[in-house]
Amino acid sequence: MSSQVIEVDCRGLLCPEPVIRVRKVLEQIERGTVIAFVDAGAPKENVSRMAERMGCHVEIEQIRDGFKITIKKGSV
Numbered sequence: 001m002s003s004q005v006i007e008v009d010c011r012g013l014l015c016p017e018p019v020i021r022v023r024k025v026l027e028q029i030e031r032g033t034v035i036a037f038v039d040a041g042a043p044k045e046n047v048s049r050m051a052e053r054m055g056c057h058v059e060i061e062q063i064r065d066g067f068k069i070t071i072k073k074g075s076v
Helices: 017-028 041-053
Strands: 007-011 033-040 055-061 066-073
Touching: 007 017, 017 033, 017 041, 017 066, 033 041, 041 055, 041 066
Parallel strands: 007 033
Antiparallel strands: 033 066, 055 066
């Protein structure tokens, strides 16, 4: 499967739902970038920690209405 970018909007969702949704996407791709949008500190920490445990590179950026978590899986 080629490298791809997938956006997952988890704003308004309570844990563990953001983690479940982002993990499901990460498990479906061999490599690529997943951009998750969350609106609170707990989902930001939980999603980024889960992605790092899966061996992904994680970057977090604060945006106007929450956080943008860029997760890179494989040799992107």
